[in-house]
Amino acid sequence: MNQSSIDRGFFRSLFFRSYRDEEKKMGTLVKEDFGRPDRANTMGMRHGSYDKLDDDGLAPPGTRVSGEDVIIGKTTPLSQEEAQGQAARYSKRDHSISLRHSETGIVDQVLLTTNADGLRFVKVRVRSVRIPQIGDKFSSRHGQKGTVGMTYTQEDMPWTVEGITPDIIVNPHAIPSRMTIGQLIECIMGKVAAHMGKEGDATPFTDVTVDNISKALHKCGYQMRGFETMYNGHTGRRLSAMIFLGPTYYQRLKHMVDDKIHSRGRGPVQILTRQPAEGRSRDGGLRFGEMERDCMIAHGAAHFLKERGCKNKTDIVQVFIPYACKLLFQELMAMAIAPRMLTKEVKAIKKKGA
Structure with missing residues (x-):
């Protein structure tokens, strides 16, 4: 493709993505509410920035937003069970919506209306300019x-x-x-x-x-x-x-490399298998499967193959302990004390003259 044509505006396009949310009624009195969450009385707040929100909890049109900025602020009152113990100083829980972490843009339009139940409904449209590049x-x-x-x-x-x-x-x-x-x-x-x-x-x-x-x-x-x-x-x-x-x-076409590019050095893993999560949206890993293994064999990359298949794994050590010891650990965990066992590899001792 001609880069000079691209610089002159060839196939330059606008990309819109809409984010929507609505207030939901929880029981007869308690309902969700749009607004800017306050860290002093709101638990579970996100890592992104809340600075782009107005007092009504919405990012105004013309605001430049980037990855994980909050664009719709929403809170829910805590129930009596939740507001006990360490959470006693909190009265709300955060349910805000943030921008996708891989995107940037400008808030194009904000629509605020009410639904059939009389509760507020909001739709925020974010605009970004997409310039053709390699991979589009x-x-x-x-x-x-x-x-x-x-x-x-x-x-x-x-x-x-x-x-x-x-x-x-x-x-x-x-x-x-x-x-x-x-x-x-x-x-x-x-x-x-x-x-x-x-x-x-x-x-x-x-x-x-x-x-x-x-x-x-x-x-x-x-x-x-x-x-x-x-x-x-x-x-x-x-x-x-x-x-x-x-x-x-x-x-x-709508398939653009900005929406598909993905890589990770480290990231979240599944709880059960301890394998990396799957998919770009979950910041997942790329599976080194059977076909990838075959390619490495064809390339003759023996050391890389050994690293992927043998060395690069989570060190899980199986230990044998009495049942009473396991029970003690679990009772301590119920008291908010998490015991951990430090293990080390036991190397076989070679006898002299063997």
């Missing part, structure tokens, strides 16, 4: 989808005798297997229509054939099948092959 997905109108593999500035792109540089370069291997002949017809038809300044009608089962379009293109002074001589942007030399060139309608 595009498609023509013929199912020829693909992702951006590389971007080059205009001076590095190939150019024609007329000085035209393409916006998108498509790999020709996409054509034979998918057989999207309609895209090729659209390309040469669009070339004729653009040169003549007319609309092109490509209705099927009419006299609009490839031969007729080719003849019209030839009359316009171009090669019949839409091929042109192009020059290398790096060297300035003429390319040995003729290049198929013409206007084609392309559209940007």
Whole structure:
């Protein structure tokens, strides 16, 4: 893709995401309430920033927000059972909604209304500008989808005798297997229509054939099948092959690399298996499965394979203790005392002369 075209605004788009919440009634009197939570009397507050909220608990339009900033503040009164013991100084529990941790944007619109029960309902829309980059997905109108593999500035792109540089370069291997002949017809038809300044009608089962379009293109002074001589942007030399060139309608798809990029060095694990959590939304890990193992075998990466399969594991030590000892530990845990056993690896002692 042409980076200079992108810098001029090519396929630049706005991305909207809506966050919604409503007050819910809990029993006859107690109900949730929108507002800015106060750390002095609210328990369970989130790690994100509450500074963007107004007194009504909503981030006003035009506010710039970033990962895990709270955009809808909501609290719930604590029940009598919850407000005992260490939680006695708290009177509310936080139920706020924060922005997705991987996103940034500007609050575009805030809608505050009431639902059928007379309780308040809020919807906050966040806007962000998405600029095409490597990994974003595009498609023509013929199912020829693909992702951006590389971007080059205009001076590095190939150019024609007329000085035209393409916006998108498509790999020709996409054509034979998918057989999207309609895209090729659209390309040469669009070339004729653009040169003549007319609309092109490509209705099927009419006299609009490839031969007729080719003849019209030839009359316009171009090669019949839409091929042109192009020059290398790096060297300035003429390319040995003729290049198929013409206007084609392309559209940007919703699958963007900003929504899919994911990595982690450490993070949450499952309680039962102690394996990393699964999925990008839970900050999960990437599974090193059977196929990945086979690739490492094929690469001959023996030390890496040993590290992944043997060394890189949680050190869980199995100990044998009397049942009464286990019972004592559990009774201490009921008293808010958590006993821990320090273990170390017992190495076999070699006898002299053995």
